[in-house]
Structure formats: C-alpha cells, structure tokens
Amino acid sequence: MFQGHDYQRLLEISKRVNWRIEDIIGPDRPMDFDRRFLPESFARTAELEFLSGAERLKLNQIRGFGYLAMFELVERCIVPVIEAHAPSAPGQHPYRTPALDNFAVEETKHIELFVRFRRAFAEGFATPCGFIGPADEIVATIRSHGALAIAIFVLAIEWATQQHWLESVQEDDGIDPQFKSLLKHHWMEESQHAKLDALIFHELAEAAGPQGVMAAVGEFLQIGGLVDGWLADQTRLDLASLEAAIGRRLGQAERARFLERQHQAQRWTFLGSALANQGFLKALGEVSPEGRTQLEQVAPAFC
Ligand SMILES: [Fe+2]
Ligand SMILES: [Fe+2]
Known part of the structure; x- marks a missing residue:
C-alpha cells in the first residue's frame, strides 16, 4: 500500500540534496534577459506568428514571471496544509512528523526562492507585469x-514540477541558466515531497474509502476548474504586460488569438503537466484506478 516509501529514508534523502537559495540566485548569479526563461513547450510563443522574435522573447519572460508568482502562491497554499498533517498519532511512523516538518520548512524556503527570483525579474525587466490576486x-x-x-491537488502540483524540470532539460538551448537551475533544484526537493504527499494521500484515502476517494477526485477537478479560470485572468494580464513591454497594441484578431493560445499554454503549464505526469497518475492509480481513468479522460483538454 505504501509504495515502499519510508519517512526516515525520505528525510535522509531530503537532508542530502538540500540546497541554499544563494547557490541558485543572487548578485553573483543574475538572470540573463537575453535568454528565454521557460521552455517553449510551456510558453508557446512560436504560435503567435504576428510577434517578432524580440517580442516573443519578452512574452516568454513575462510567462516566466507568472510562473514565479504562481509557484509562490501555490507554496503559500501548501505550507499550512503540510503543517496541519505533521502531528502524528500514536502508532504512526516515528519519522513521520520530522519528515513532514522538514517538508514544510523546505516549502517555506521555496517561497523565499520564488520571491528572490521575482525581485531579480522586477530589477531586470523594463516594465511592470501583472499577476492575479489577491x-x-x-x-x-x-x-x-x-x-x-x-491532498490530490498538492500531489499534482509536486509532480508537475518534475515535468517542468524534464522539459527544461529537453530544451537545453537558450534557456537562462538561473531559471533552469531553479526548475532543477525545485524538483530535487519536490521529488521527496511528492512521495510524502502520496503517504498522506494513502492515509486519508484509507479513512475515506473508495467512494470518498472518487468524491475527492471530483472535488479536485472542481479546484482544477477554478485554477483554469484564474489562468484565463492571468492570460489577460499577460496580454496587457506584453503590450506595455513592446510599446504597441495588438490588433483585435491578434489579441483574440493571443488569449486563446496563451490560455491553452497556461493550462498545459499548470494543469496538463500534472495530469499527464506518469508519477502523479501512478500515485493516484495505486489508490484509485477509477480516479486515474477519470483524470486521464479529462487530461487532453489541458494539453
Ligand atoms: Fe516547492
Ligand atoms: Fe513541494
């Protein structure tokens, strides 16, 4: 049932791979604004043929800013969830609480990592960029x-970061080394989080039973629908940020195409990359094959 993952082993691995923020971003490690920040598979700027090469680069970097802000927000969501799960009941694994405490500490560090990158972005990008909120x-x-x-939502997000790192490796050319390092180092720690999430998911699923799990899968899809609406809002903000950055307003047809294509690109970045990730599907499917099938059926809409 527990996939062989062990709290003590996961805590040991976490301590071994642990990194410091200053090793990834800082005065001696600046972001390179002559390069792309996100892999094209997520930014999808080439689909917007009415933009010049320089304008596509600006859009890629705006999408990079949105990525930083979105993950800062998601981490703020995850930390209190993990803190709430950390106290252990008698009879639970003795390393359960230390492993989950460490998980929360790492996510708090990740918030600071994304804040520092966002600050470096604001210093290097000529015009301000919008982000959804509050x-x-x-x-x-x-x-x-x-x-x-x-718990399913958090599991999905953790595995999505693997997809983000994998695709940055596949598109090795032209991505800013600092941004690529962010994706790599984030996944190095998320890799343990994803396994800890699976353990929490198993605990909750056992208590809920198969029907409760399917109800939760349905509720997870409702959260996905909410996120999709926020991504549509973010796409409109990105359009405004791009027009400010390139100093021209797009035509009506171009704006419509931008909103349609970029919303889909956002869907793949934050929803599809989780729903299509084999690690996520495996972890879910081990608890609920039926739930996995349901998510595989909706995934193509987010790709
Ligand atoms: Fe994280
Ligand atoms: Fe995480």
Missing part, C-alpha cells in the same frame, strides 16, 4: 475544499 483570497478558496481533494 493571493490570500485564492489560497483561502483552494483551502476551503476537503482535505482529500486538497
């Missing part, structure tokens, strides 16, 4: 859902 309201809306649905 963040507190979005976090509260996600957290108003049931514990099991939120």
